[in-house]
Amino acid sequence: MVLNDNIKKMFASFAPERQKAMDRYTSFRVGGPADLLVLPQTVEQVIALVKTAQKTELPVTIIGGGTNVLISDKGIRGLVMVLTRLKQKIEQITPSINTGEESPGRIYLTALAGEPLGHLCRYAADAGLAGLSWAAGIPGTIGGAVMMNAGAFDSDMSQVVEQIEILDLATLATVVLPANRLQFSYRKLALENSILLKVRLGLTKADAGTVRDEFYRNLKIKQSTQPVSQASAGCFFKNTPGVKSAGFLIEQAGMKRARCNGAMVSDLHANFIVNHSNACARDILNLAGQVRKRVYDKFGINLKEEVKTIGD
Template structure:
């Protein structure tokens, strides 16, 4: 998974850098420090814990956590890491991610508020074109659009995470997906080169954007139609209420854990019918509310979550002959 963009999460404000521990720095540390030398304040956290940067609240330490200030700095950082052959991964808001207890080698790049702009580019009368940066939360984008009477993103009401994560995962609900509103995507490749790609030239599919390994979604350009704010608020309120009724609340999780397999029955239905609701491993539990959610009851480790994932996969495969594919990304798995 290294050299891959991973976004998302439920925080509206990115957590400040956490202090690391007094361990020996990796051999590439001076080169990384030089690459970030122009950054004011604390740009690098050495051997910092990653648990606070994910919605599961689990995970070990990274050799380095870096907080770039903008796309130029990000481009230079990615280019330098490529030259040094240092593995890296990007986190936006940390949902749909389980980071192994053993932590991650290399660099974790966190996209914060410097990557969260929303800009109206074009008003075509009956529609608008909006540019939104990858670090912006999906919640913020939906609210921004609704208050201006821009329709098309209502399906995303209540979906946690960042816009970048929503693009990379082709997030969706209620028979709609991100690809349905995107016109093009700004992409940075694994060497730090930035380009834009029209949606028709990309390989979007169920829960994937189909980009090359190591690509980073920098921004999305979404085409929205016009409606009344009052009507859009009503639709979004209904979707959020349905989510609250059907999904676990106030427990750490990564959202839907498995992709829905082909064939009609959802992953949640298969897990439920296999009798796995409430099944636990350590502090990890298959939610009694929705079987396609694994939750942290308070003291789970990444190992607990990964072990429970395997139990669920084995039970469903033995009963139905179906292999459930995780929607959640496992990073640093041994």
Template sequence: MHSFDDFRAIVKADEPLAPHVWFRLGGPASYMARPGTLEELLGLLRRCRSEEIPFKILSGGSNVLIRDEGVKALVIHLESPAFSDVAVRDNVVEAGAAVPLTALISQTARAGLGGLEFLTGIPGTVGGALRGNAGDRQGAIGQLVLRATVIDASDEVQVRERDDLSFADRASNLDEPVILSAEFELEKADPEAVVRRMRRIWIVKKENQPYGHQSSGCIFKNPSPDLSAGMLIEQAGLKGAKVGGAEVSDRHANFIVAHPGASANDVLQLIDQIRQRVWQQFGYELELQIQIW
């Protein structure tokens, strides 16, 4: 057992993780911390380094599946106002890593700024979106980033300028332990026109995604910009396939729905089944877009 006595106001032992992730599945964290300030976060990271305690960063939980046995680590939940501020200066928006994408898009629209509408309907937070370069066929978040503030592997706060950053399809070189915030350069736009574009995108996405929130975002990365994982899974005849309480969505084959009574193990077995079938039939090795803890 590790001692977090001096952090007991913000650290709890054996904390359930299922309520904090979209799947609503999985076991507890050995410890969970909710730092309220940057100083508390840095203190926790330094403690983890000095005592060789593994840690993981959790924010929105839309792309994380927790194993049934839980996580033997300190899970640091970034959620307080310290990590979810949004500030607008002219056409530049600075957003904390814990800001939900939905909040970022709506706040920038109200400020008369456009350019983020393509992120409408994509779950998660700014930090996760940056790490995985979230987007769709219309674009990706990386193309709008001016700079990002991170905590590096030496527990130092660093600013990564645009020239230091590279973004690819669902990937970035932002591999530092913690992303704190980012600045985005947007364009002036009529707020009503931005909202109309958001509504159009939302309607299209909702037509093709599962109902309800007890599922995750897309499970697999697309093998290429022109080839969707969902299409491969559908062509492999796996829409509606089930393992226990986990089911491949009949609305979009790259979503797995966790029905009441499902376990994380059900989802993992279904993921394995999908990967095997797609490999056997089409020769593509599907790569996970979600994280498995």
């Protein structure tokens, strides 16, 4: 889409990025240019950007840490907001004092959507707050983690989210949604036409040493079982309920180390497709297609993608 001068002028005060290639904003290190790319730092800027996009009829795409997305080689049309700068000091609240709720041992942590999940995990580990150690080593933002219902070690975000604040894109109102109004399922929060702005987690006071040990134990397991130093978007496919893990099926289908140009099925964890050497999105999608076909041919199971494909 070619943006006319009038539209460019309307967005000028938001300091759009000059370098608009999306490969710099994704852990896969692939992705073509956005028409317009802005990294807002405040909730007010996010709202003003959405209003301007609606006035100019530009579609809006939200990216957090870009660690669970595959952006097409042709890029993304319209306005892209990358939320990694939307953060402030993590707030700690004791429910019984500040909210009138009686909940001994309970502590809330509040963060804006762009806060790295890793910061929250370490903060909780250092403060002796239990409930988030399972997320050690999961990259990305807290906003992305809630939207994806990120999980590991049989736990996921649905177990710790107390409430979220969203921008409803239909009404442009900010709305607070308590946990009992949120529909989480495997790697998904059902939330349409909204931008997640703020998250409140509910954790429990515990022995700091125990929480820290658990955090580092989980981190070590993750680092030894996943190709964390290579460009990827984590597990490419979802596990299918009631059957062995997608990684196991892919390995048994003989697809470990399979390649399509610079894209490769990881040697360490078969459900990771890695950008081995200058892969483009098409290489990754082609390889994912081959993996899906081989698993279907061998097991009759149709793997569904966990990674979100975005763009043209």
